[in-house]
Amino acid sequence: MSIDMSQFHQVFFEECFEGLEAMESGLLSLDIGDIDSEVINTIFRAAHSIKGGSGTFGFTVVAEYTHIMETLLDEMRDGRRQVTKPAVDVLLGSVDCLREMLTSIQNEEDVNMSSVAKHQAALEIELNGKASGGDHAPAATHAAAPAPVAVHEEPEPEEEEIEEEQGWKIAFCPYLSLLKTGNDPVRLFRELSALGTLTSNVNIQDVPPFAELDPEECNISWELKLVTDATEAAVREIFSWVEEDCALELAPLAKPKKAKKPKAAPAPVVEAAPVPVVEAAPAPAAAKKAAPTESDPSKNAPKASSSIRVDTDKIDTLINMVGEVVITQSMLGLIGENFTMDKVGQLKRGLAQLERHTRDLQQSVMNIRMLPISFVFSRFPRLVHDISTKLNKKITLKLVGENTEVDKAVVELINDPLVHLIRNSLDHGIEMPAERLAAGKPEMGTIELKAYHRGGHIVIEIVDDGRGMDKSKLLAKAIEKGLVDESTIMSDKQILELIFMPGFSTAEQLTDISGRGVGMDVVRRNIQSLGGNIDIISELGKGSTIAIHLPLTLAILDGQSVAVGDETYIVPLVSIIESINITEKMLNKVAGKGETFKLRNEYLPIIRMREIFNVKSGAATKSNEGVIVVVEGQGALCGFLVDELLGQQQVVIKSLEANYRRVEGVSGATILGDGSVALILDVPGLVRLSVR
Amino acid sequence: MSQENETPAVEAVLGQNTPEITNTIQYLSFVLGKEEYGVDILRVQEIRSWEPVSRVPNVPPYEKGVVNLRGAIVPIIDLRERFSLSKVEYTPLTVVVVLQTGSGSHTRIMGVVVDSVSDVISVDKAEIQGAPDFGTKVSNEFINGLVSVSERMVMLLDVDKLLTLESFEQNEN
Numbered sequence: 001m002s003i004d005m006s007q008f009h010q011v012f013f014e015e016c017f018e019g020l021e022a023m024e025s026g027l028l029s030l031d032i033g034d035i036d037s038e039v040i041n042t043i044f045r046a047a048h049s050i051k052g053g054s055g056t057f058g059f060t061v062v063a064e065y066t067h068i069m070e071t072l073l074d075e076m077r078d079g080r081r082q083v084t085k086p087a088v089d090v091l092l093g094s095v096d097c098l099r100e101m102l103t104s105i106q107n108e109e110d111v112n113m114s115s116v117a118k119h120q121a122a123l124e125i126e127l128n129g130k131a132s133g134g135d136h137a138p139a140a141t142h143a144a145a146p147a148p149v150a151v152h153e154e155p156e157p158e159e160e161e162i163e164e165e166q167g168w169k170i171a172f173c174p175y176l177s178l179l180k181t182g183n184d185p186v187r188l189f190r191e192l193s194a195l196g197t198l199t200s201n202v203n204i205q206d207v208p209p210f211a212e213l214d215p216e217e218c219n220i221s222w223e224l225k226l227v228t229d230a231t232e233a234a235v236r237e238i239f240s241w242v243e244e245d246c247a248l249e250l251a252p253l254a255k256p257k258k259a260k261k262p263k264a265a266p267a268p269v270v271e272a273a274p275v276p277v278v279e280a281a282p283a284p285a286a287a288k289k290a291a292p293t294e295s296d297p298s299k300n301a302p303k304a305s306s307s308i309r310v311d312t313d314k315i316d317t318l319i320n321m322v323g324e325v326v327i328t329q330s331m332l333g334l335i336g337e338n339f340t341m342d343k344v345g346q347l348k349r350g351l352a353q354l355e356r357h358t359r360d361l362q363q364s365v366m367n368i369r370m371l372p373i374s375f376v377f378s379r380f381p382r383l384v385h386d387i388s389t390k391l392n393k394k395i396t397l398k399l400v401g402e403n404t405e406v407d408k409a410v411v412e413l414i415n416d417p418l419v420h421l422i423r424n425s426l427d428h429g430i431e432m433p434a435e436r437l438a439a440g441k442p443e444m445g446t447i448e449l450k451a452y453h454r455g456g457h458i459v460i461e462i463v464d465d466g467r468g469m470d471k472s473k474l475l476a477k478a479i480e481k482g483l484v485d486e487s488t489i490m491s492d493k494q495i496l497e498l499i500f501m502p503g504f505s506t507a508e509q510l511t512d513i514s515g516r517g518v519g520m521d522v523v524r525r526n527i528q529s530l531g532g533n534i535d536i537i538s539e540l541g542k543g544s545t546i547a548i549h550l551p552l553t554l555a556i557l558d559g560q561s562v563a564v565g566d567e568t569y570i571v572p573l574v575s576i577i578e579s580i581n582i583t584e585k586m587l588n589k590v591a592g593k594g595e596t597f598k599l600r601n602e603y604l605p606i607i608r609m610r611e612i613f614n615v616k617s618g619a620a621t622k623s624n625e626g627v628i629v630v631v632e633g634q635g636a637l638c639g640f641l642v643d644e645l646l647g648q649q650q651v652v653i654k655s656l657e658a659n660y661r662r663v664e665g666v667s668g669a670t671i672l673g674d675g676s677v678a679l680i681l682d683v684p685g686l687v688r689l690s691v692r
Numbered sequence: 693m694s695q696e697n698e699t700p701a702v703e704a705v706l707g708q709n710t711p712e713i714t715n716t717i718q719y720l721s722f723v724l725g726k727e728e729y730g731v732d733i734l735r736v737q738e739i740r741s742w743e744p745v746s747r748v749p750n751v752p753p754y755e756k757g758v759v760n761l762r763g764a765i766v767p768i769i770d771l772r773e774r775f776s777l778s779k780v781e782y783t784p785l786t787v788v789v790v791l792q793t794g795s796g797s798h799t800r801i802m803g804v805v806v807d808s809v810s811d812v813i814s815v816d817k818a819e820i821q822g823a824p825d826f827g828t829k830v831s832n833e834f835i836n837g838l839v840s841v842s843e844r845m846v847m848l849l850d851v852d853k854l855l856t857l858e859s860f861e862q863n864e865n
Contacts, residue, residue: 567746568746613749614749615747615749617747654763654764654765655765656748656758658764658765658800659764659765659766659767659800659801659802660758660765660766660767660800660802663749663750663751664750665749665750666749669746669758669765671760671763671765675760676744677745677746677758679746679748
């Protein structure tokens with residue numbers, strides 16, 4: 001019967017944030033001068049549902065605020081108001097303000113009212129041409145006021161309460177049988193009044209005429225107002241004994257409510273139901289003790305747990321898969337029950353089936369964690385809009401492949417690097433309109449943000465048609481900063497890689513958007529920590545493309561197991577370019593120490609795994625035996641010399657740090673089929689280690 | 693972290709009526725060569741026999757490697773080598789005591805290799821003597837105190853200090 005509203009809060013917040021995103025993207029796509037009424041409608045609908053929802057949940061601040069937005073949007077929708085750029089900007093500001101408010105509420109923090117007031121004033125100026133001190137507030141409150149179902153209001157003269165009160169409005173409607181179960185409302189009220197100041201309002205309209213009255217039936221209901229800082233749970237607990245026997249509605253008293261005058265009304269009650277109620281109303285009303293400050297456990301609780309919305313389709317697939325596994329398992333069980341050698345073929349078939357189902361099952365479970373990359377992309381139109389306005393550049397952002405799915409963890413971690421890269425493109429990549437026209441390019445610059453799957457990877461590309469990177473300038477800068485030696489001959493690719501060096505910046509002047517020379521190295525580190533890598537292609541005058549390759553998931557990795565002595569290591573398949581058998585004439589000593597080998601036209605350094613990992617076990621291989629695994633790390637190719645290639649497999653990544661610690665050259669561990677542990681190589685780390 | 697902190701809490705819970713519980717701590721004692729050591733039994737998760745480990749490269753020699761303990765990757769540390777005692781061959785009787793360190797969300801599980809597990813001893817807190825200076829061999833930072841049990845001396849180890857190896861610290865910084 002009773003509904004705990006807080007269980008819906010998470011959903012409400014999610015919906016609100018989705019609504020805000022819809023509003024934002026709608027506002028950004030509005031083309032001043034040629035207004036698409038459907039877009040305005042979408043924005044309006046989003047604002048309206050946020051208003052409705054926040055009203056229902058008692059977040060009156062939000063409801064009031066959204067009401068003003070809604071009024072403004074409504075006028076725009078009806079064509080009574082021109083859609084102007086300042087109006088859109090004010091609305092965008094409001095979206096930010098709402099997001100801030102909702103985040104505060106979600107984290108159970110206080111809403112920053114001064115910032116809200118500022119935005120509200122801006123909105124009202126837009127709406128009325130002048131700030132009107134909260135004319136709309138009552139209307140909003142009214143529209144948003146929670147409507148508890150069970151409240152029976154009596155036509156009574158109303159008295160407005162001014163001070164803001166915290167507490168609960170409780171509609172308590174006992175069923176007829178309440179008294180028969182031995183429950184006494186008086187006791188409940190006494191308990192309630194211990195929590196704070198209780199005022200009650202008795203509803204006797206359901207009481208039958210005296211002749212038909214059954215004194216054992218409870219025909220009255222109460223509307224209680226409890227001024228307290230106790231939690232909803234604390235209040236509900238008091239009612240826990242009678243939960244089954246009543247309809248209970250709880251609504252917070254967040255705002256000055258039009259509350260009724262506390263009415264003791266003992267007289268009519270006495271004749272109605274003499275037994276319990278005589279003292280019911282006056283007793284708690286009189287007990288105006290100071291509310292005991294009960295510590296609020298929910299305050300210290302961690303904020304809303306992260307949740308994920310999953311397509312029902314995905315869950316259906318998962319269930320089908322589980323069904324298949326169960327069938328295969330019972331089939332295998334049957335074979336095992338009285339096993340004879342002639343059933344080996346059957347067993348093998350069963351096992352093969354089990355393997356296939358397990359893989360499918362794994363895939364479907366992974367799928368559940370997959371989110372479309374639009375979760376990240378959707379915020380960039382706003383970023384581009386804001387920054388291009390600030391820089392006086394004309395830039396459009398094209399999003400391609402927003403529905404490409406990627407692991408939730410990747411989605412969460414890829415955002416900051418992307419913001420950085422987009423800012424760079426905006427600031428350094430795209431030229432000023434005049435410069436563009438002079439170069440014979442369209443005035444409007446384009447940044448394209450693409451996402452697509454390739455192999456077991458997701459590729460995110462940021463393509464701009466700006467000025468591109470000047471390789472000679474990059475090189476000159478690097479030499480000036482002492483990052484590279486003047487005599488070094490570098491390939492084009494290596495020169496472009498320079499921008500990932502810490503402290504490297506070619507920006508002539510610092511802006512608040514970018515150019516401090518921190519960043520690109522951090523971006524690369526972040527992406528590598530996700531198990532991905534980043535590439536740059538750039539042509540002077542034509543633009544740049546930055547491509548990020550990321551694994552689809554962080555939990556499972558395609559690996560190549562290699563043997564070094566008696567030990568097994570896993571090399572991530574992503575970083576492997578190729579593997580070749582070593583021959584004597586391929587090896588070259590450099591200065592008697594380092595070794596290189598010639599792969600087609602390039603000389604690549606060799607890292608002997610046996611030496612770098614101090615492997616002593618196993619039969620020592622001759623220096624010219626083994627397999628070279630050519631890997632790419634830190635943008636450079638390099639060969640790992642191992643004893644043998646064992647096989648490719650998907651491995652589950654386990655943290656080595658959970659119980660142990662970080663080990664250089666190792667990014668994690670995994671458990672092999674035989675139960676033993678194998679270490680996963682950290683390719684860029686090993687390349688670094690070998691340089692030392 | 694160790695028993696100094698835990699015991700007052702226990703006392704507070706149990707009150708004055710049960711002094712025999714509050715003043716006694718149980719230790720699991722084990723043998724390294726001719727020496728006997730004890731660890732707080734509440735820190736012992738399980739006792740296993742030695743099984744081959746996967747070596748981890750470029751770590752101090754007393755960190756033998758890692759094993760798979762029901763899906764968790766758990767490091768194994770040789771206490772003999774840690775205490776600079778003479779090495780012995782691992783036999784089927786060699787024992788790995790799996791210990792828990794840290795508290796709250798920062799617990800870690802580690803295995804320590806010892807020669808054999810001998811006993812569970814109940815020690816009256818009053819009987820624990822402070823650790824004297826051992827000189828160089830066994831650094832007494834790991835030792836909480838000494839206690840004698842039927843004429844034998846048992847060194848009580850501080851699990852947290854024992855397993856918070858310097859290299860771990862450096863790495864965390």
